[in-house]
Amino acid sequence: MQFIKGHGTGNDFVILPDxxxxxxxxxxxxxxxxxxxxxxxxxxxxxxxRAAKHPDGTDLADEAEWxxxxxxxxxxxxxxxxxxxxxxxxxxxxxxxATPAGAALPVATRAGLVxxxxxxxxxxxxxxxxxxxxASTATLGGLTLTGAAVDVGNPHLVCAxxxxxxxxxxxxxxxxxxDAALFPAGVNVEFTAPGEPVDGADGHTLMRVYERGSAETxxxxxxxxxxxxxxxxxxxxDTGTVAVDVPGGRLTVTVTDDSCWLAGPAVLVxxxxxxxxxxxx
Numbered sequence: 086m087q088f089i090k091g092h093g094t095g096n097d098f099v100i101l102p103d104x105x106x107x108x109x110x111x112x113x114x115x116x117x118x119x120x121x122x123x124x125x126x127x128x129x130x131x132x133x134x135r136a137a138k139h140p141d142g143t144d145l146a147d148e149a150e151w152x153x154x155x156x157x158x159x160x161x162x163x164x165x166x167x168x169x170x171x172x173x174x175x176x177x178x179x180x181x182x183a184t185p186a187g188a189a190l191p192v193a194t195r196a197g198l199v200x201x202x203x204x205x206x207x208x209x210x211x212x213x214x215x216x217x218x219x220a221s222t223a224t225l226g227g228l229t230l231t232g233a234a235v236d237v238g239n240p241h242l243v244c245a246x247x248x249x250x251x252x253x254x255x256x257x258x259x260x261x262x263x264d265a266a267l268f269p270a271g272v273n274v275e276f277t278a279p280g281e282p283v284d285g286a287d288g289h290t291l292m293r294v295y296e297r298g299s300a301e302t303x304x305x306x307x308x309x310x311x312x313x314x315x316x317x318x319x320x321x322x323d324t325g326t327v328a329v330d331v332p333g334g335r336l337t338v339t340v341t342d343d344s345c346w347l348a349g350p351a352v353l354v355x356x357x358x359x360x361x362x363x364x365x366x
Contacts (some may be wrong), residue, residue: 088118088125089176090355093168093208099127100176100353103154106138112160117364119158124364126197128299129166131158131173133182136193145193151177152193157298165196165238167306171208171351174201179353194237202344209348212307212339213238215314223274224262225255232274233315237345240272241311252278252293257301271297275308277315280330286337287325288316294331303333310345313338 086108089100099118101108110132119127125341132154136142142152153173155166170192177183183190189200189211200211219234223244242263246252261274273296280289292312294305313327317340326339336349 086359086361088359089353091172091353093171093321093333093351094336094349096168097174098129098131098169099125101132103132103309104135106134106216107161116160119218125359128158128302131169140192141195145198148198149191149193159298161298163239165194165307167347168304170199170210174208175351175353206350208351209346211344211346214343214345215310217314217318221264221267235314236312237307237310239307240268241308241313242272243275243311245277250278252291257295261295273297273308275312277312286328288320288327290316290327291330304331306347309336310347313340
């Protein structure tokens with residue numbers, strides 16, 4: 086099996102080229118590929134499939150040639166992955182499978198169509214405008230934090246730390262507890278703290294995240310979009326640009342009247358072959 090390894094601000098993925106949807110991909114195989122000791126290692130798998138060849142992509146085949154079949158590290162599906170989409174686009178370009186045409190390059194996902202723009206090392210993807218729709222809580226150890234529920238095509242809960250608590254002090258080795266009635270399919274939980282002013286940005290937020298199906302990751306693109314939406318709301322703004330610093334680097338999120346642009350570096354670091362039968366414990 087051919088694979089490529091890539092990451093966006095440390096959010097890393099195993100990319101599997103499968104244009105005609107011929108790989109027998111299972112939850113067990115995905116989890117084995119993402120195992121950091123017995124497999125290739127990654128926060129998830131990006132299978133590169135023609136939209137017309139995948140049942141989840143056929144409805145968008147007239148608008149996008151390629152479908153991003155994204156799987157979490159535990160083998161579960163996810164509707165969307167912002168950093169994954171940026172790495173997916175980087176692969177399409179470097180493999181010669183697409184060229185930016187017109188305003189943006191379209192990609193089909195389970196959350197709908199996303200569009201990408203490339204400027205050197207930076208890949209930006211346009212996604213749906215985040216929707217802040219409810220309040221809830223997350224419990225981490227003995228700490229319960231109030232947060233904002235945000236829909237970015239996938240579910241998020243953004244929790245600001247109270248004064249006196251440091252992001253670095255959080256123990257994210259275990260999943261936070263959350264309201265399963267509000268989030269029946271699970272939720273990505275972002276923990277935030279304010280950052281110093283950044284030139285060219287309307288806000289600056291520091292973030293750590295526990296992703297459903299992948300545990301803590303160095304970055305989460307849709308999570309950064311959710312965090313930016315909450316930061317703008319708290320600043321009484323409908324639109325604007327927010328710098329979001331994650332452990333893996335900096336993402337820039339621009340919320341417009343009808344969409345959200347996520348921008349940052351996306352790189353490919355390795356390519357090779359893996360023997361699926363060798364991945365079995």
